[in-house]
């Protein structure tokens with residue numbers, strides 16, 4: 001069931017049931033992070049391999065030290081700048097966080113989502129919420145309650161509807177090593193440039209492929225069912241004239257293609273708007289019974305870097 005009633009969500013979560021929750025990035029599939037039983041059912045519903053750890057969502061910055069042992073000053077500065085917001089910090093976990101949440105790793109991923117309904121929800125619970133994106137493993141992340149309903153609706157009792165996600169890309173994951181070496185593990189809703197403005201130069205290790213210890217970074221991910229290829233759109237259209245083809249372009253419409261088969265991410269070149277439209281656009285085209293989706297990389301700066309990361313994974 002879809003609804004806007006936080007009390008219903010509280011009741012289900014208190015009995016170890018799962019609830020889909022809105023965040024500013026993507027919808028999450030949430031359960032009590034301190035309950036092995038609830039967390040196990042998250043992995044089961046998503047069909048997610050147990051080696052892929054979950055993010056723990058909290059309602060207030062003061063809660064970080066309840067679940068993490070040590071917070072380096074760089075992490076504190078990032079938390080002050082971006083929490084609540086699309087930032088996830090990797091920090092050494094306390095034993096209260098079950099190993100199943102972190103897939104046995106010693107670091108836990110922590111984030112404060114910036115969405116009023118979910119912040120209210122978190123502050124009414126006496127435990128944090130483990131929540132991966134609310135999509136079947138490997139598919140495109142959901143950015144509306146209806147996206148969640150279409151795929152997981154029959155497996156979970158409640159979807160808390162907070163409207164369409166305002167960021168539309170998952171959080172940026174940052175780890176701090178030896179107290180001073182910041183590493184971006186997943187490009188996301190906060191641009192690398194913005195992280196660097198707070199902590200100085202960062203290493204970006206977001207391109208590893210099959211190493212399950214590298215966060216969320218399996219090469220093929222966020223993928224539609226229809227094959228997606230990246231390149232020069234004009235050339236790809238010319239080379240695939242015989243096919244039923246869809247287009248995801250950064251800024252431009254293509255005359256010979258029906259509008260229903262096209263997604264223009266942003267008419268004005270605004271990266272935020274493009275990010276917000278990306279996953280919903282991929283889903284819309286995936287429902288059009290196409291042979292192929294062609295797309296192009298966007299300028300590799302600001303949120304464009306995270307958009308390109310998702311496009312490359314969708315094409316892999």
Ligand code: TXA
Pocket residue numbers: 023025026027028029052053054055086088090102105107108109111113131132133134169170171173213214215216217
């Ligand atoms: O924006 C987001 O982060 C969304 C919303 C729902 O909060 N969540 C999300 O979760 O994208 P998920 O599970 O789809 O992606 C989280 C990624 C995973 O790929 C995982 O590998 C990485 O975070 N991760 C989680 N815990 C980790 C840990 N302890 N060490 C390294 N990577 C971790």
Ligand code: MG
Pocket residue numbers: 132133141
């Ligand atoms: Mg995900």
